[in-house]
Structures are given as structure tokens and as C-alpha cells.
Amino acid sequence: MSDQIQQIAERIAGLRDIAGYTVEELAKELGISVEEYKRYESGEVDIPVGFLYKLANKYNVELTAILTGEEPRLRTYCLVRKGKGVSVERRAPYKYHSLAYNFVNKKAEPFEVCVEPSSDDTPIHLSSHPGQEFNYMLEGSMVIYIDGHHIVLNEGDSLYFDSSYSHGMKALGNKPAKFLAIIMQDGSGSK
Numbered sequence: 001m002s003d004q005i006q007q008i009a010e011r012i013a014g015l016r017d018i019a020g021y022t023v024e025e026l027a028k029e030l031g032i033s034v035e036e037y038k039r040y041e042s043g044e045v046d047i048p049v050g051f052l053y054k055l056a057n058k059y060n061v062e063l064t065a066i067l068t069g070e071e072p073r074l075r076t077y078c079l080v081r082k083g084k085g086v087s088v089e090r091r092a093p094y095k096y097h098s099l100a101y102n103f104v105n106k107k108a109e110p111f112e113v114c115v116e117p118s119s120d121d122t123p124i125h126l127s128s129h130p131g132q133e134f135n136y137m138l139e140g141s142m143v144i145y146i147d148g149h150h151i152v153l154n155e156g157d158s159l160y161f162d163s164s165y166s167h168g169m170k171a172l173g174n175k176p177a178k179f180l181a182i183i184m185q186d187g188s189g190s191k
Contacts, residue, residue, distance in 0.1 A: 004088070008052070009043030011066055015059050016041070030054055049088075049096070050129030050163070053109070053183065057130065063109055064101045071104075078103035085112060093118050093171065099180075109183040115142055117171040124168040133163040134182040142177035144169045153179070 016026055027037035030051070039045045056063040064072050067088055072078075078100050085097035093116035100110050124145055135144070136158045144151050147165035152172065161167065163183065171177040 005046060006043035007069065008047055008066060009041050011069060012047070012052075012055055013041040015055065015061070015066075019059060030058075048125075048127040050127040053129045053131075057185070062104070062106070064098065067098065068101065072102045072106075073104065074102045075104050107185060111181045111183070112138070113179055113181045115169050115171040115177045117174050117176060122170070124170050126166040126168040128166050129163050129183065130185070131163050132184045133161055133167075134184070135159045136180040138178045138180060140175050140177035141172040142169050142179070143172055
């Protein structure tokens with residue numbers, strides 16, 4: 001796995017230790033197996049953004065702190081120039097750029113996401129996280145799977161959904177699909 005995923009794994013292990021949770025307690029509370037949680041903390045597998053978002057809410061920290069190891073500092077505005085957002089290495093074929101990484105107490109997490117094309121038989125990784133999500137297609141086309149529904153999005157289309165339902169995306173055709181994803185908190189977090 002990448003150095004970035006290994007660093008994120010070390011940060012989530014550190015947060016758990018500071019909070020005084022056992023692996024078993026936290027895995028049960030988050031609704032995953034102990035084995036899966038241990039793989040996340042070991043850095044041997046990719047850690048879904050939805051899972052990291054749940055941890056950020058649980059520990060009352062900014063998602064940025066888990067992703068980058070640095071606390072956000074800006075309070076009035078956060079300007080991110082084209083191509084300059086914090087890049088978050090994710091599992092193939094997803095690439096994320098955080099677009100408000102340095103703003104304190106965000107009510108939403110905006111990302112520019114690029115989904116690389118893959119073969120038709122490549123499985124789609126499904127995830128879920130608390131809150132709601134808004135996706136706006138910037139380039140290309142993709143299919144999004146939400147709770148058993150398949151929805152095709154083309155450039156200019158948008159979709160707003162309850163992100164607690166399992167969802168995943170796949171680029172259509174032979175070019176990447178790029179979209180704006182805004183993840184809104186579910187209101188239970190105190191950030």
C-alpha cells in the first residue's frame with residue numbers, strides 16, 4: 001500500500017489508543033469485523049473515505065487531520081486553485097482532491113473525484129457513511145450504484161442522496177469520469 005495509506009493507518013491507530021478503545025470495541029461500534037478493522041490499522045488495505053468520515057465524527061476531529069496529519073487553520077475562507085487541492089491517494093480507480101482541506105469546522109467535505117475507466121468485469125467497491133452526498137458531473141460519464149439502483153450520470157448531471165445507503169461509482173467508456181462530491185454531515189457530529 002502507499003505511504004499515505006500507511007500514515008493514515010498510523011493516525012487512526014493513534015486516535016484509538018488516545019481514546020482508550022480496544023480494537024474489538026471500536027469495530028463493534030462501527031459495525032465492521034475485528035479483522036477488517038485490524039487491516040485498516042495495519043495499512044495493508046485501502047481505507048474507505050466513508051469509514052474515515054465515521055472516525056472523524058466519532059473522535060470529533062476534522063477529516064483533514066486524519067488524511068494529512070495537520071489540523072485545518074482557516075476560518076474566514078479557504079481558496080484552492082485549480083489542481084492544487086490536497087490529493088488523497090485512494091484505491092484504484094478513484095483519485096480524490098480535497099477542496100476545503102484547510103478550513104476549520106466544515107459542515108461539508110467537498111472533493112473533486114476522478115474515476116478511471118476499468119474493464120466491464122471489474123467489481124465496484126461499495127461504501128456507506130453517515131449523512132448525505134451531492135455529486136455533480138464535471139467530465140465524462142459514470143454509473144453510480146445506490147442501494148441496488150443503477151443511475152447513469154453524464155456531464156452536467158447531478159445527484160443528491162442519502163449516503164448511509166451502499167453506493168459506488170464506475171466510469172463509463174474509455175475516459176475518466178470527473179465529478180464534484182460534497183459530503184454533508186448527518187448532524188450527529190459536533191465539529
